Amino acid sequence: MLPIWTNLGLVGLLLLCISGVRGELYTALAEMEELLETESVLINNLEGYIRVQEDKLSYLKNKMDEYQREHADASSDITAYVSNPINAYLLTKRLTTDWRQVENLMEHDVGGAFLQNLTQYRNVLKFPSDEDLNGAAVALLRLQDTYQLDTSSVARGKLNGIQYSTAMSSDDCFELGRQSYVNHDYYHTVLWMNEAMSRMLEETHNQTQTFTRADILEYLAFSTYKQGNVESALLMTNELLQLLPYHERANGNKKFYEKEIAHLKEMKRMKGDDGSDEMPVSDLPVAKSDPGVYDITERKAYEMLCRGELKPSPADLRPLRCRYVTNNVPFLRLGPLKLEEAHMDPYIVIYHDAMYDSEMDLIKRMARPRFRRATVQNSVTGALETANYRISKSAWLKTEEDQVIGTVVQRTADMTGLDMDSAEELQVVNYGIGGHYEPHFDFARREEKRAFEGLNLGNRIATVLFYMSDVEQGGATVFTSLHAALWPKKGTAAFWMNLHRDGEGDVRTRHAACPVLTGTKWVSNKWIHERGQEFRRSCDLTEDHGDFAI
Structure with missing residues (x-):
C-alpha cells in the first residue's frame, strides 16, 4: 500500500x-x-x-x-x-x-x-502587492538619504551603527536597485547595483541568484548615463559586450554613447575649451520630492533636524521651564498637569502623562480595523487625496464612541483651555516603513479657499499631538523654521497654537514628521477650530506671542 x-x-x-x-x-x-x-x-x-x-x-x-x-x-x-x-x-x-x-x-x-x-x-491571507514592494523600497531609500546611511552598512543590516537584522543578499540589493530604476531614481540605482555586484562576488555558492553580472552592468551603464557620465556608461557597456557580444540593446547603446561623446568633444573644440576649468561632477543626490512642497534650504534643515544635528542654542534653552499647571481648572489643583516648555515664541509645550497605557491600548484597538491611507487636502479642488510625502494610515474616532475617548477629549480641553465642540474627531495615525510627513501647515492659508469645506468651523486654531509609542530611532516632529525638534515619548502630548490672535496663520509652526528609522510610531491628534473660542481666546488686531498656559 x-x-x-x-x-x-x-x-x-x-x-x-x-x-x-x-x-x-x-x-x-x-x-x-x-x-x-x-x-x-x-x-x-x-x-x-x-x-x-x-x-x-x-x-x-x-x-x-x-x-x-x-x-x-x-x-x-x-x-x-x-x-x-x-x-x-x-x-x-x-x-x-x-x-x-x-x-x-x-x-x-x-x-x-x-x-x-x-x-x-x-x-x-494578507499579501503585499507590487505597489507595497515599491513603497517599501522607496521608504528604505528615503531613510538612507535623510539619515545619511552608508549603502554597505544598510546592506549589512546596520542602521546608524546598530545591527538590527541579518545582511541583505546580492539578490536583495539587486531588487532594491531595480525598484529605484523603475522609479527613474538613477542615483540610488547606481548605489544599490554596485552593492549587488560586490555581494555577488562574495557569494560564491549562491544558488538562488536571479541575475548575472551582465544584468547589473546594463542597469549601471544606463543609470550612469542618465546621471550625465557618458564615458563611464560606455566603459560599462563595453564590459557588458565582452560577456555578451551579441547583446542587441548594448550594441545599440554603445553606438549612441560613442556618438554622444564625439558630439561633446566637438562642442568643446568649437568653444576652444580644453576642459581644464570643468566644474567638478557632484555625487550628491538631487532632491527627490516635489519642489513645490518645500525648497532645498528647508529640506536641508528638515533632514538635519531629523538627524539631531540642529540643536537649540543655550540662549534658546535658558528661558524654558518645566512646571505644574492647573489652567484655572479647579480639580487640577489636586493633580496638576506636568508642562514642559519646548519653545517660547511661538509657544510650544509638551504635557507629560497626558495619556495612560490603558487609554492608548484601547484607542489603538479601535483604530486598527478602520485604518485607511492618510490623505492631504488639495489646495485647489479641496478634495482629499493620497500623496507620496505623507506615508501613514489613519482612522477617526468619535468622542461619543467610548468613555475613554471622551476622557481624553476632556483632558485636551483642560490642557488647552479651548472648547472641544469645534474640534475635529480624534485622528489616530500609524506610520509605515520609513513613515513620514514632509513640512506642512496644519492651518489653511488664505489661498486655500476650499480647505475644511463643509465643516463651517473656521480655521484650525490649535494642534494637540499625542505620542502613543516610543520610537527607537527617528520619528521626531520638527519645526523647520524654528530649528526645533520634539522627540516621541509614549504618553506625552505636544500643543501649539496655529493662529495668531488676529486670525492670521503663524507660518513659524510649519512642521514635519521625520521618517521612522527603527521602531513603530503611533500618534493621535486633535485639531481644534476657531468657532466657539471667542471667549476662551479673545481676538486682537495685533499678533500675539502665543503664551497660553497659566
Whole structure:
C-alpha cells in the first residue's frame, strides 16, 4: 500500500481563521505585522510540500534498492535464476504490477494539494502587492538619504551603527536597485547595483541568484548615463559586450554613447575649451520630492533636524521651564498637569502623562480595523487625496464612541483651555516603513479657499499631538523654521497654537514628521477650530506671542 503523506486539516483551519485585506500595506507598520502570519502559513505549507516530496522519493529509493539487489543476484547466474519458478514469477510481477505502481507514483504530483493551497491563500491571507514592494523600497531609500546611511552598512543590516537584522543578499540589493530604476531614481540605482555586484562576488555558492553580472552592468551603464557620465556608461557597456557580444540593446547603446561623446568633444573644440576649468561632477543626490512642497534650504534643515544635528542654542534653552499647571481648572489643583516648555515664541509645550497605557491600548484597538491611507487636502479642488510625502494610515474616532475617548477629549480641553465642540474627531495615525510627513501647515492659508469645506468651523486654531509609542530611532516632529525638534515619548502630548490672535496663520509652526528609522510610531491628534473660542481666546488686531498656559 502506498503511504499517505498529506494532512491538510490544520491548513483548512488556518484559512478559516485568517481574513485577507489587500493594498498599501507599507503605509502602516500595524498592518505589516500581519504579513508575518502570512509568512508563517506559507512556511508550513512549503514544509508539508517538501515532506511529501521527500516521502515519495524515499519510497522510490527503497524500491530501487530492492530491485537492484534482486537484479544483482539474478545477473550472477541468469539461467539458474529464471529456471526457478518463484524467481520467474517475481521477475514477471516486478515488470508488471510493481513497475506500473512505481510509474504511477512517479507521474503522481503528490504536492498538488499544497500548490492548490497557495491559490486559496491569495484570496484569504494578507499579501503585499507590487505597489507595497515599491513603497517599501522607496521608504528604505528615503531613510538612507535623510539619515545619511552608508549603502554597505544598510546592506549589512546596520542602521546608524546598530545591527538590527541579518545582511541583505546580492539578490536583495539587486531588487532594491531595480525598484529605484523603475522609479527613474538613477542615483540610488547606481548605489544599490554596485552593492549587488560586490555581494555577488562574495557569494560564491549562491544558488538562488536571479541575475548575472551582465544584468547589473546594463542597469549601471544606463543609470550612469542618465546621471550625465557618458564615458563611464560606455566603459560599462563595453564590459557588458565582452560577456555578451551579441547583446542587441548594448550594441545599440554603445553606438549612441560613442556618438554622444564625439558630439561633446566637438562642442568643446568649437568653444576652444580644453576642459581644464570643468566644474567638478557632484555625487550628491538631487532632491527627490516635489519642489513645490518645500525648497532645498528647508529640506536641508528638515533632514538635519531629523538627524539631531540642529540643536537649540543655550540662549534658546535658558528661558524654558518645566512646571505644574492647573489652567484655572479647579480639580487640577489636586493633580496638576506636568508642562514642559519646548519653545517660547511661538509657544510650544509638551504635557507629560497626558495619556495612560490603558487609554492608548484601547484607542489603538479601535483604530486598527478602520485604518485607511492618510490623505492631504488639495489646495485647489479641496478634495482629499493620497500623496507620496505623507506615508501613514489613519482612522477617526468619535468622542461619543467610548468613555475613554471622551476622557481624553476632556483632558485636551483642560490642557488647552479651548472648547472641544469645534474640534475635529480624534485622528489616530500609524506610520509605515520609513513613515513620514514632509513640512506642512496644519492651518489653511488664505489661498486655500476650499480647505475644511463643509465643516463651517473656521480655521484650525490649535494642534494637540499625542505620542502613543516610543520610537527607537527617528520619528521626531520638527519645526523647520524654528530649528526645533520634539522627540516621541509614549504618553506625552505636544500643543501649539496655529493662529495668531488676529486670525492670521503663524507660518513659524510649519512642521514635519521625520521618517521612522527603527521602531513603530503611533500618534493621535486633535485639531481644534476657531468657532466657539471667542471667549476662551479673545481676538486682537495685533499678533500675539502665543503664551497660553497659566
